[in-house]
């Protein structure tokens with residue numbers, strides 16, 4: 110007879126991108142709820158004192174470097190850190206017209222937003238499975254459900270990470286390991302100032318991109334707090350059987366209900382109008 114698994118008294122969580130915004134709020138909340146938290150940053154030495162959470166153990170991780178992801182997995186194993194909860198939060202916000210996105214930049218975005226998190230998940234899931242319990246939360250984006258012009262690479266990266274999580278759920282659920290995606294709408298984290306924007310001189314898309322960015326930045330400034338998103342992540346972590354997707358901010362869950370009720374072509378136009386765009390281009 111197999112021994113029933115006993116949940117650890119103090120579960121260990123790994124939160125990527127714990128140096129700012131949503132990741133910082135998640136790390137803080139998980140510490141407050143009794144987790145041992147390992148938080149990552151590309152350069153933990155550069156995290157400002159005000160953004161350091163007491164109790165969080167910081168480790169270096171650049172998701173653009175897949176060998177570095179492998180090395181982090183090996184370091185955690187060597188140090189006997191058994192991760193029960195993985196929050197794949199770190200990510201980059203890229204903008205630009207599809208035609209003008211440099212392919213190496215799209216590749217880099219997919220390493221940071223998709224392949225790095227997928228690889229980290231592959232490294233940590235075997236331990237969770239062996240222990241009979243685990244949670245993996247992908248921090249996606251509502252834009253994966255409501256695609257937006259000039260954000261094609263970012264939308265595709267967030268749809269991809271959600272796809273990995275949704276498809277693999279019933280591979281892992283029988284082993285007590287649940288994957289889920291938290292899709293935030295606009296969140297006031299200052300991410301607007303850290304976006305990568307690709308807009309070459311003389312671009313025929315410049316006006317539309319500018320219009321979209323103005324609305325996007327305003328929505329982020331007026332967005333929900335990172336703490337609110339962190340509470341949603343905690344709900345997903347604490348659920349016995351997390352649902353496939355948790356949405357938070359930008360009018361969720363009402364806008365998801367409308368999305369189910371309305372024809373796709375109507376939803377597409379509503380989203381475009383919200384950002385001052387439409388099928389004929391920029392709207393006044």
Ligand SMILES: NC(=O)c1ccc[n+]([C@@H]2O[C@H](COP(=O)([O-])OP(=O)(O)OC[C@H]3O[C@@H](n4cnc5c(N)ncnc54)[C@H](OP(=O)(O)O)[C@@H]3O)[C@@H](O)[C@H]2O)c1
Nearest residue numbers: 126128129130131150151171172199200250295296298300
């Ligand atoms: N803010 C929003 O409106 C919003 C909406 C929907 C979804 N999201 C998603 O939520 C997540 C967090 O966003 P946020 O708003 O909190 O952004 P943020 O404040 O800019 O935080 C991003 C975090 O990711 C880390 N990071 C960036 N590039 C990295 C890389 N190459 N390798 C490893 N870590 C990297 C950063 O850490 P270091 O710089 O210290 O390395 C930072 O901690 C992202 O996945 C984002 O796409 C945000």
